[in-house]
Amino acid sequence: MDKKIAFIGAGSMAEAIISGMVRAEIVDNNHISVTNRSNQERISRLEKRYQINSVMDKEKITTDTDIIILATKPYDIEQAIDSIKDYITANQLIISVTAGISTTAIKQFIGINVPVIRAMPNTSASIGESATAISAGKGVSKDHVQEAVTLFNTIGTTVVVDEEDMHMVTAISGSGPAYIYYLVEAMEKAAVDSGLHKDTAKALIAQTILGAGEMLSQSEDTADVLRKKITSPAGTTQAGLESLKKNGFQQIIIECVQAARDRSIALGKE
Ligand SMILES: NC(=O)C1=CN([C@@H]2O[C@H](COP(=O)(O)OP(=O)(O)OC[C@H]3O[C@@H](n4cnc5c(N)ncnc54)[C@H](OP(=O)(O)O)[C@@H]3O)[C@@H](O)[C@H]2O)C=CC1
Numbered sequence: 001m002d003k004k005i006a007f008i009g010a011g012s013m014a015e016a017i018i019s020g021m022v023r024a025e026i027v028d029n030n031h032i033s034v035t036n037r038s039n040q041e042r043i044s045r046l047e048k049r050y051q052i053n054s055v056m057d058k059e060k061i062t063t064d065t066d067i068i069i070l071a072t073k074p075y076d077i078e079q080a081i082d083s084i085k086d087y088i089t090a091n092q093l094i095i096s097v098t099a100g101i102s103t104t105a106i107k108q109f110i111g112i113n114v115p116v117i118r119a120m121p122n123t124s125a126s127i128g129e130s131a132t133a134i135s136a137g138k139g140v141s142k143d144h145v146q147e148a149v150t151l152f153n154t155i156g157t158t159v160v161v162d163e164e165d166m167h168m169v170t171a172i173s174g175s176g177p178a179y180i181y182y183l184v185e186a187m188e189k190a191a192v193d194s195g196l197h198k199d200t201a202k203a204l205i206a207q208t209i210l211g212a213g214e215m216l217s218q219s220e221d222t223a224d225v226l227r228k229k230i231t232s233p234a235g236t237t238q239a240g241l242e243s244l245k246k247n248g249f250q251q252i253i254i255e256c257v258q259a260a261r262d263r264s265i266a267l268g269k270e
């Protein structure tokens with residue numbers, strides 16, 4: 001892709017995307033620039049690690065780019081946009097990965113009519129395995145959407161959704177890896193408590209999740225059919241699942257996803 005990309009915000013998500021893009025060699029490394037609020041050491045570290053440009057000068061980074069990726073926390077986005085908005089032009093493309101904040105709000109902060117796309121990747125972007133959803137704000141062309149899809153396809157898979165669905169997307173795939181890691185922590189604890197070595201437990205659980213994920217994406221069976229194929233009558237899986245059922249596992253997960261979605265909606269209103 002013959003475009004320059006500037007990251008406003010240099011935290012975990014920016015690094016996961018940068019790392020994935022550099023790995024995929026989608027653009028020249030020297031076409032990727034990054035800035036943050038004040039942590040010079042952090043952007044210098046990213047510069048060294050990925051051979052990209054760290055730029056503290058907000059005018060320089062904004063004028064010298066085609067695509068601006070907003071990657072600050074939701075409560076910092078207004079201030080971040082404030083520091084660059086005077087240099088943004090209508091022929092640039094803005095992509096925000098900020099949870100909860102609408103394209104309309106971003107356009108309002110910027111103050112000119114510029115194409116704004118929202119994206120919700122996840123941290124698996126760093127190894128090219130993100131599940132990303134994008135949605136286009138008003139007036140965004142098909143070419144811009146395609147450009148964003150091409151960009152995010154280099155760090156995993158990409159789907160296009162309506163903007164109103166971004167809160168739910170954030171709850172399932174943006175935050176999703178954290179739920180899985182939390183589950184893993186619990187499985188590891190049970191394994192280690194019964195005497196299994198931590199590294200052995202981690203290796204077995206990681207491959208189990210990888211395999212289950214691949215089964216879900218490759219098999220024509222739905223999750224419940226795949227589950228039933230593992231569950232022998234009066235067997236070990238049934239015993240485990242009955243314990244989950246008794247403790248309200250499904251309801252816990254449903255409430256978890258709803259809480260994350262509600263938080264995304266609230267972030268947009270704060
Ligand atoms: N982490 C994740 O799994 C995911 C995160 N997201 C979204 O990505 C966004 C970033 O999250 P994450 O990377 O975890 O956050 P981090 O806290 O790790 O990083 C935030 C970055 O924003 C920078 N920043 C803050 N204010 C400004 C400003 N005024 N101008 C320029 N840069 C600024 C910070 O710089 P400094 O250090 O100098 O203050 C820091 O580099 C969030 O909105 C989140 O919703 C989306 C999907 C997944």
Ligand SMILES: O=C(O)[C@@H]1CCC=N1
Pocket residue numbers: 099170174175
């Ligand atoms: O926790 C958050 O707010 C962000 C959004 C999705 C993942 N992390």
